[in-house]
Amino acid sequence: MKVIGxxxxxxxxxxxxxxxxxxGENVFLCYQCRKCASGCPSRTFMDSTPTELMRYVQLGMxxxxxxxxxxxxxVSCQTCSTRCPQDIDIAHVIDTLRIIVQEKKIKAETNxxxxxxxxxxxxxxxxxxxxxxxxxxxxxxxxxxxxxDMALGVKMIRKGKIKMIPPIRNPFPTMKMFSRAKGLKx
Numbered sequence: 001m002k003v004i005g006x007x008x009x010x011x012x013x014x015x016x017x018x019x020x021x022x023x024g025e026n027v028f029l030c031y032q033c034r035k036c037a038s039g040c041p042s043r044t045f046m047d048s049t050p051t052e053l054m055r056y057v058q059l060g061m062x063x064x065x066x067x068x069x070x071x072x073x074x075v076s077c078q079t080c081s082t083r084c085p086q087d088i089d090i091a092h093v094i095d096t097l098r099i100i101v102q103e104k105k106i107k108a109e110t111n112x113x114x115x116x117x118x119x120x121x122x123x124x125x126x127x128x129x130x131x132x133x134x135x136x137x138x139x140x141x142x143x144x145x146x147x148x149d150m151a152l153g154v155k156m157i158r159k160g161k162i163k164m165i166p167p168i169r170n171p172f173p174t175m176k177m178f179s180r181a182k183g184l185k186x
Contacts, residue, residue: 012060019057022080023096029086030054036080036090046070050080050090057093066106071097072113112143125178132162 016027030051037049042136047068048056056065065071071094080090102110108114123131133153142150156162 003042011058013058015060015062015065016057019093019096022099023089023092025089025093025096027054027057027088027093029088030058030084030090031086033085035083039079039083040171041077041079042073042075045073050074050094050117053094053097054088054090054118057097065097066101066104069107069113070094071101071107072108072117095147115139115142123166123176125164126171128174129167129169131166133164134166 006045011119020026021123032051032055034049036054037043037051040046040050043049048070050070053065053068053070055061074091074094076091078091081088081092089155100106108115116135116139119135119142120130123134127134136149136153137146153162159166
């Protein structure tokens with residue numbers, strides 16, 4: 001325990017150790033250079049930067065790391081991982097945090113990102129590719145705002161930007177891939 005002024009600062013490495021065990025990434029190598037945050041395309045939508053998220057994990061600040069929206073707004077573009085001078089796969093650390101949050105059933109501020117991800121994955125599994133109209137329509141329906149994007153959707157359909165009928169070609173290889181991945185979960 002390290003004392004600075006009247007406050008006590010306590011570091012709990014349990015979260016960092018769990019992330020390291022699951023992801024193979026040592027978050028203690030992060031020295032807060034902020035290169036990951038400076039290139040993050042989702043940063044403006046996040047509660048905290050990827051740099052801050054790494055610090056929360058290092059210090060064992062579970063609430064800050066797990067309950068914010070940072071992990072859920074990450075688009076897994078790998079920009080942070082590519083920029084990291086310590087070669088930490090930060091995107092993989094964030095993926096690992098998402099898994100831990102779901103396994104521990106932690107209530108996180110996701111602004112419907114979890115629902116978005118679930119609908120996205122179901123569409124990918126059964127259609128074999130993304131169906132934008134179905135994704136937005138389902139999301140709006142499940143969030144209680146079924147007509148939210150109706151005017152924009154009609155414009156995009158008229159201009160041929162999105163299709164009313166999903167482009168189902170051969171979903172069986174994708175469905176098979178999902179089945180194999182589910183078998184690997186153990």
